[in-house]
Amino acid sequence: MQRIKFNEYQKEVMDVIGEGALLTVKYGDKLNTMTIGWGSIGVIWGKPMFTVLVRHSRYTHKLIENTDQFTVSVPLHGQLKEETDYCGTKSGRDVNKFEELGLELIEGQELNTPFIKNSDIHYECKIVYKQDMNPDLLFDEDIRSKYYPQGDYHTVYYGNIIGAYKE
Numbered sequence: 001m002q003r004i005k006f007n008e009y010q011k012e013v014m015d016v017i018g019e020g021a022l023l024t025v026k027y028g029d030k031l032n033t034m035t036i037g038w039g040s041i042g043v044i045w046g047k048p049m050f051t052v053l054v055r056h057s058r059y060t061h062k063l064i065e066n067t068d069q070f071t072v073s074v075p076l077h078g079q080l081k082e083e084t085d086y087c088g089t090k091s092g093r094d095v096n097k098f099e100e101l102g103l104e105l106i107e108g109q110e111l112n113t114p115f116i117k118n119s120d121i122h123y124e125c126k127i128v129y130k131q132d133m134n135p136d137l138l139f140d141e142d143i144r145s146k147y148y149p150q151g152d153y154h155t156v157y158y159g160n161i162i163g164a165y166k167e
């Protein structure tokens with residue numbers, strides 16, 4: 001693992017994030033990873049920030065609500081396709097994704113949440129703020145009706161990027 005600047009691969013990561021990155025969360029002895037297709041890397045409060053969105057219905061939501069950290073592992077070259085498909089459709093409530101897929105882990109460097117091996121770029125993030133979406137304040141109606149017909153809104157987690165790495 002080679003440390004990189006938080007924004008060194010920002011363009012490459014944002015180019016492929018829609019195909020799936022892996023958001024890994026640990027709470028006590030419970031570990032889970034799920035596919036994310038949205039997220040952003042930027043600067044907020046003068047700090048490097050990875051922002052991710054997790055719907056209330058996800059098992060990941062249950063775990064991340066009980067911790068202060070997460071990691072994001074990004075395959076840049078289409079590898080781990082079967083894994084991101086699986087982790088984007090199966091729930092950690094029902095299966096152990098690590099056992100089912102034989103996923104290998106890399107230990108966290110600064111925090112104690114691991115990364116998913118064989119990705120290219122990894123971020124470890126400390127949650128400094130979170131916000132439940134509140135459609136009553138303002139929400140573009142086209143977006144709201146397209147993505148939230150059942151009202152399964154996201155919580156947005158702001159993860160201060162403590163470490164960024166190239167595998």
Ligand SMILES: Cc1cc2nc3c(=O)[nH]c(=O)nc-3n(C[C@H](O)[C@H](O)[C@H](O)COP(=O)(O)O)c2cc1C
Nearest residue numbers: 034035036037054055058059060088089090091092
């Ligand atoms: C390409 C792709 C991108 C996804 N992006 C997100 C996302 O950004 N946020 C989210 O809540 N769910 C997203 N999902 C859905 C979750 O990955 C899926 O519901 C998963 O089974 C949840 O796992 P869990 O219940 O173990 O947390 C995405 C799925 C795919 C296939």
